[in-house]
Amino acid sequence: MPALGADMTAGRLIAWLKHPGEAVKRGDIIAEVDTDKGVIEVEVFTSGVLEKTLVEPGTKVPVGTPLAVIREAAGAPAPVPTPVTVPSPEGRARVSPAARRLAVELEVDLATVRGTGPEGAVTLEDVRQAVGKTEAPADRGERMRQAIAAAVTRSKREIPHYYIGHTIDLGPVTAWLAEQNRDRPVARRLAHSALLVRAVALTLRDFPELNARWVEGRVAPIADINVGLAISLRDGGLVAPALHHADRQSVDELMASTLDLVERARAGALRSSELSDPTITVTILGDRGVDTVYGVIYPPQVAIVGFGKIVEGPWVVDGRVVARSLVRATLAADHRVSDGHRGALFLAGVADRLREPDRL
Amino acid sequence: MTTLSYREAVRSALRDSLRADPRVFLMGEDVGRYGGAYAASKGLLEEFGPERVRDTPLSESTFVGAGIGAALGGMRPIVEVMTVNFSLLALDQIVNNAATLRHMSGGQFSIPLVIRMATGAGRQLAAQHSHSLEVWYAHIPGITALAPATVADARGMLLAALREPDPVVIFEHASLYPMEEEADAHAGPADITHAVVRRRGTDVTVVTYGGSLGKTLAAAERLQVSGISTEVIDLRSLRPLDMETVLASIKKTHRAMIVDEGWRTGSLAAEVSARIMEGAFYDLDAPVARVCSAEVPMPYAKHLEDAALPQPEAIVDAVTALCPRRG
Amino acid sequence: MTRDELRQAVLGVLKEIAPEADLSRLAPDAPIRDQLDVDSIDFMRLLIGVNEKLHVDVPEADYPRVASLNGLLDYLGARLAGRSAER
Numbered sequence: 001m002p003a004l005g006a007d008m009t010a011g012r013l014i015a016w017l018k019h020p021g022e023a024v025k026r027g028d029i030i031a032e033v034d035t036d037k038g039v040i041e042v043e044v045f046t047s048g049v050l051e052k053t054l055v056e057p058g059t060k061v062p063v064g065t066p067l068a069v070i071r072e073a074a075g076a077p078a079p080v081p082t083p084v085t086v087p088s089p090e091g092r093a094r095v096s097p098a099a100r101r102l103a104v105e106l107e108v109d110l111a112t113v114r115g116t117g118p119e120g121a122v123t124l125e126d127v128r129q130a131v132g133k134t135e136a137p138a139d140r141g142e143r144m145r146q147a148i149a150a151a152v153t154r155s156k157r158e159i160p161h162y163y164i165g166h167t168i169d170l171g172p173v174t175a176w177l178a179e180q181n182r183d184r185p186v187a188r189r190l191a192h193s194a195l196l197v198r199a200v201a202l203t204l205r206d207f208p209e210l211n212a213r214w215v216e217g218r219v220a221p222i223a224d225i226n227v228g229l230a231i232s233l234r235d236g237g238l239v240a241p242a243l244h245h246a247d248r249q250s251v252d253e254l255m256a257s258t259l260d261l262v263e264r265a266r267a268g269a270l271r272s273s274e275l276s277d278p279t280i281t282v283t284i285l286g287d288r289g290v291d292t293v294y295g296v297i298y299p300p301q302v303a304i305v306g307f308g309k310i311v312e313g314p315w316v317v318d319g320r321v322v323a324r325s326l327v328r329a330t331l332a333a334d335h336r337v338s339d340g341h342r343g344a345l346f347l348a349g350v351a352d353r354l355r356e357p358d359r360l
Numbered sequence: 361m362t363t364l365s366y367r368e369a370v371r372s373a374l375r376d377s378l379r380a381d382p383r384v385f386l387m388g389e390d391v392g393r394y395g396g397a398y399a400a401s402k403g404l405l406e407e408f409g410p411e412r413v414r415d416t417p418l419s420e421s422t423f424v425g426a427g428i429g430a431a432l433g434g435m436r437p438i439v440e441v442m443t444v445n446f447s448l449l450a451l452d453q454i455v456n457n458a459a460t461l462r463h464m465s466g467g468q469f470s471i472p473l474v475i476r477m478a479t480g481a482g483r484q485l486a487a488q489h490s491h492s493l494e495v496w497y498a499h500i501p502g503i504t505a506l507a508p509a510t511v512a513d514a515r516g517m518l519l520a521a522l523r524e525p526d527p528v529v530i531f532e533h534a535s536l537y538p539m540e541e542e543a544d545a546h547a548g549p550a551d552i553t554h555a556v557v558r559r560r561g562t563d564v565t566v567v568t569y570g571g572s573l574g575k576t577l578a579a580a581e582r583l584q585v586s587g588i589s590t591e592v593i594d595l596r597s598l599r600p601l602d603m604e605t606v607l608a609s610i611k612k613t614h615r616a617m618i619v620d621e622g623w624r625t626g627s628l629a630a631e632v633s634a635r636i637m638e639g640a641f642y643d644l645d646a647p648v649a650r651v652c653s654a655e656v657p658m659p660y661a662k663h664l665e666d667a668a669l670p671q672p673e674a675i676v677d678a679v680t681a682l683c684p685r686r687g
Numbered sequence: 688m689t690r691d692e693l694r695q696a697v698l699g700v701l702k703e704i705a706p707e708a709d710l711s712r713l714a715p716d717a718p719i720r721d722q723l724d725v726d727s728i729d730f731m732r733l734l735i736g737v738n739e740k741l742h743v744d745v746p747e748a749d750y751p752r753v754a755s756l757n758g759l760l761d762y763l764g765a766r767l768a769g770r771s772a773e774r
Contacts, residue, residue, distance in 0.1 A: 003586040003680065045673075062684035096645040098614050116684055117646055123684075124614055124645045181747045187735045189747065191727060215584035216559060234724050235707040259735075262728050266706065276586070287726040300585060 001055075002042060003063045004035050004275045008147070010116075011035045012060040013067065018050050024070060029271070031067060036147035038239065039268035040275065048072040062116045094121035102127045144237035152296050159214075159297050160335040166347035167328050168354055170310055174325045176357035192310060193229075193284050194255040196327075198360045200282055200305050201225050201246035203349040209338045210331075210346060211279045213300040219337045228278025228298070229258060231265045239265050240281045240298060241274035251360055286310055286327065295332040302334035303343075305350075362545050367537040369511045370400040370476075372545055373518035374438065378408050381436055384522065385412040387423055388440030397442045398478055398537050424450035424475065428458050431473040436522055441477040444493045444531065451496075458527040459502030474521045475529045479507075480571045480621055481669055482535035487657035490534075490665075492621040494570070495628040497529050498598040504528040505598040506552055509573035511541040513596060516550025523549055531598075533571030533621075555602040557609065561591035563683050565609040567632055568619040569595040572670055576619050579675035588683050598628060606632065607639045614645035615682050619670050624652035646682050651675050688767060693741075693760050700736035704729050715757040743767065 001011050012034040018024055025047040033040050051069040055061055095103070095110055099122045103110050110122060113130045117123035155161075173195050181189045204211045208221040225247040228240035241264075243249065243257050264270050280301055285293050286309030293306025308328040315324035329350060331343045353360060364372075377384045386401060392415040395402030405413040416423040420441055427439040441447045447454070454475065461469045481490035497505045504524060508514040514532065521528035558573065559580050568576045573594050580590035591609050595601065610616050616636050620629035629650045636648050654668040688696075698710050701723070708723045720730055734745050734753075743766045745753055753759040 064680040064682075064684040066681075096614075097642045098645040101642050118681060118684065121646070178747065186731070186738045186744050189731065191731060193728065213585060215581060216561070216589075220581055234705060258728060259732060263732065266704070266729075 001033065001061050001063050001065045001067060002272045002276075004033075004040055004272050008035055008063055010060055010062045011040075013055045013057050014039060015057050016053055016068075017041075020050055020052050022050050024048065024050050032269075036143040038144070038233075038237075038265075038270065041269055041271045042067070043271055043273060044070060046070055046072055094119060096121050096123050099124050099127045106131055141236045144233075148238060151298055155297050155299050159299060159302075161297060161332050162335045162340055162343065163294055163330060163332050164340055164343050164347065165292060165328055165330040166344070166351055167326055168351040169315055169324050170327050170354060171315075171324045173354050173357045174310070188252070188255075190251060190255050191258070192327075193258060194251050195354065195357060195360055196284065196307055197227055197229065197243060197246055197254055197258070197282055198249070198251050199350045199353040200280075201227055201243075201249075202353055202360070203346060204280065205247055206349060207338075207342065207346045209342065210303040210333060212302050212337060213279070214302050214334060214337060215300055219302065222279040224277070224279065226277045226279045228281040228301070229261060230281055230283035231262055233265065239270065239275070240278060240283075241265060241270050242277040242279075244274075244277060280305065282307070292328045293330050295330065297332055297334060302337045304332050306330040306332070361542045363540050364511050364515075364543045364545055365537065366508075366511050366514045366532070366539045366541075367398065367400055369514035369543060369545075370518060370532065370537075371402065371404070373515040374401060374404060375407070377436075377438070377519065377522055378404065378412060381522070383434065383436040384438065385414065385430075385435065386438045386440065387414040387416055387427060389416055389418055389423075389442050391415060391440050396440065398532075398534065400476075400532075400537070401440070420446055420449035421453055424453040425457070427473050427475070428453060428461075428471055431458075431471045431527075432461070432469055436472055436474075438474045438476060438518075438522070441475060443489050443534070444477050444479040445488055445491050447475075447477050448493070454497070454503070454527070454529070455500055459500050462526060463502060470525045471527050472522075472525050473527045474518070474524075475527065476518070476532060477529070478534040479531040480533040480535060481653075481658045481665055482571065484660060484662055484665060485534070486660040490658035492570075492653065494531050494598050495622050495626065495631070497531075498601075498628055498631070500599070502526065503599065504552070505531070507531045507533070507570040507596065507598055509533070509536070509568075509570050509594050509596070511539065511543040512547060513550055515543065515545075516547055517552055517596075520549035520552045524552075531570060535571050536574075539574070552597055553600075553602065555593050555595045555597070555605040557591060557605065558594045559590065559592040561589040561613065563589045563613055564615040564617060564679055565591045565593060565606065565613045566617045566619060566675070566679065567593045567595060567606055569598060569628075570621065572619045572621050575670060575672050576675055579672040579679065582672065582676050583679055586680070588679060590679060595632075601632065601635065603632075603635050603639060606636065610636060610640045611643045614643055616640075616644070617649040617651065617675075617678055617682060619651045619675055621653050621670060623655050624650055625655060627652055649678050649682050651678050688741075690760060690764060693763055693767075694756075696740050697737060697756070697759060697763070700733055700740060703736060704732050713756055716755050718754045719756060719759070720754070737763070741767065 014032040014034050016031050018030040024044050028044050029041040030044050031042040033042055048070045051071045053068045055067050108127050108130050113122050113126050115122035204225050211225050212219050212221045226242040226244050227246040228242050230240045232238050241261050281298050281304040284307045289309050291308040295304035295306045297304050310325050310327045312323050313326045314321045331347055333343050390397055391401045392405040392413045427437040430437045458471050480492050506517045508517045566576050576592050580592050583590050618629035618632050620627050633648045651670045651674050659665050705723050738744050743763055753762050
């Protein structure tokens with residue numbers, strides 16, 4: 001069971017899409033899993049033959065539980081001595097030594113505790129939970145709400161955010177888009193979001209401290225620029241799946257990826273890597289008239305870029321007020337990692353790129 | 361602090377020791393004119409001459425034996441053996457002579473000998489050059505076995521080993537020689553009696569050494585992203601083992617794993633695991649796990665060699681299985 | 688294609704884009720986007736879906752005319768009628 005977010009502890013297997021005996025290759029979707037973030041497709045990272053499935057559809061298992069055995073393609077299996085474990089004798093539950101000791105201290109009846117550790121053993125955490133029992137809500141919406149609550153609480157508790165904004169003249173972009181879209185069939189038409197994401201992704205190349213993760217008290221820049229695109233789900237909740245290598249995707253590719261992500265986010269068919277890989281988030285909230293976004297960083301990311309509504313507004317050019325289409329770009333960033341000056345340079349870089357849509 | 365490679369760190373310790381102590385000399389296959397199989401002694405022949413930087417015949421038993429004799433005679437020899445695989449030719453000298461003479465002479469003789477050798481795989485040098493046999497030496501009472509995993513330790517451990525009255529074997533992982541880190545180029549001897557916590561964490565303790573440290577730290581970084589906080593301990597000394605540091609960590613994390621490039625069967629990982637069971641059984645919340653090399657002679661082909669070795673992916677998987685509630 | 692068939696086709700596309708929406712409560716003359724909380728990307732998906740089903744490509748300049756359900760049906764009806772007239 002893959003971990004599909006910082007706060008995921010378990011998932012329910014919905015269906016097997018491959019069956020024992022079938023060949024699988026790296027990247028294939030082999031199963032669907034129900035998580036707090038919706039139904040997620042599980043990819044395989046190895047090629048071979050699906051030898052057997054270990055978890056029945058409908059079963060909820062902790063993160064880390066093996067779901068299936070895949071025999072890798074290369075010839076005969078190596079006679080690798082794997083740890084041999086012996087089943088517990090009848091009547092003796094699998095309980096870790098530390099959990100057994102704690103259960104005695106806390107006077108917990110181990111027979112009533114369900115184990116979630118390796119091979120179903122009762123762990124310290126299981127004993128602690130048995131004392132102060134809190135059942136997770138069954139409803140998906142409520143579970144997603146809880147997952148979001150955990151992430152944003154951690155964000156606001158741990159991350160010293162700073163917020164800066166920059167009004168960007170989108171005149172050139174809007175004109176460019178109108179011209180492009182005039183001759184394009186609807187399926188190949190472009191939206192502002194593709195250009196905004198592209199400008200952010202390209203600019204990030206010069207600001208590795210914003211495309212990073214904060215782990216163990218220090219910043220770890222990430223080589224790949226995977227932009228998490230915030231997509232709000234109308235029946236409640238939010239996902240921000242990755243546009244992988246957004247800086248290497250053309251505007252057309254980004255548009256196609258965006259449509260694909262939105263469609264699958266709505267259908268509850270995101271892939272595991274899309275949820276775990278984002279290195280920064282972009283949220284575009286202008287559709288409902290918001291002019292300024294003050295984002296909450298999704299840990300362990302260190303920045304979130306927001307765009308508000310694109311409005312016709314007064315803009316001064318050469319001393320004269322003219323009407324231009326404007327957007328308010330904002331950056332909420334982790335002050336432990338970057339400073340406002342760098343953030344300002346970043347937003348200015350995004351604005352610069354949007355001035356020349358031809359070069360995006 | 362300057363940026364220093366592991367190779368330069370070894371060389372700087374060799375050079376400083378040769379300069380500081382006339383009893384110190386370096387001996388081994390190709391250490392002189394060729395500059396060492398891994399170029400650790402490049403330039404030293406020119407600086408110190410053939411008396412103190414000595415090329416030897418291809419006869420490990422002979423030149424290690426000569427080193428033992430020189431140490432008995434009051435010198436401070438540093439013997440370089442090209443790889444731990446080849447050191448098996450000198451096993452009799454090391455195990456039956458170097459390790460035993462202090463005890464067999466009732467303390468009358470001491471053998472202040474330093475033997476350096478490359479160990480480990482990852483460079484496509486195949487089965488006769490790539491094994492990790494450190495545990496063979498860690499098994500032997502009477503010698504100290506060290507495994508520098510950092511640039512600072514590559515220098516500091518060699519300087520410390522020269523101050524020991526008894527034989528010290530230093531395992532330099534062959535894949536680490538080009539590694540660069542910030543280090544003090546003039547640092548003195550390192551403490552060789554303690555393991556070091558290289559990364560603080562709360563959910564699981566991963567014990568490793570030598571060439572596996574970098575992979576383990578990389579895995580810990582990825583695990584952090586999925587919410588597992590990994591404490592990484594670098595053993596540094598393989599004999600004696602500093603179990604105090606390891607056990608103190610496990611009392612905090614309740615889970616332990618060992619990453620060891622040796623084969624699982626009879627490995628150093630097995631020894632550490634047994635000692636964890638002896639010293640921290642009631643603190644354990646999960647069975648001790650191990651990630652070791654596949655039990656095959658090290659393959660030559662790159663993809664097979666990669667597959668045979670402990671890799672960050674396998675470490676991430678094993679830790680994730682150990683911490684099902686996290687992640 | 689009758690107007691009712693047209694309506695069924697459009698509602699079918701809408702159902703795919705906003706599966707959670709109660710389309711029976713959709714007011715035919717008010718903007719679709721406001722009622723169903725459909726964002727610009729989803730609106731684009733609606734027009735892509737319509738294009739796939741009915742082979743009518745709505746140019747950007749005509750977006751204001753297709754904002755409501757009735758507007759969209761009128762527009763599609765006229766375009767389809769024009770097409771059959773050409774034949």
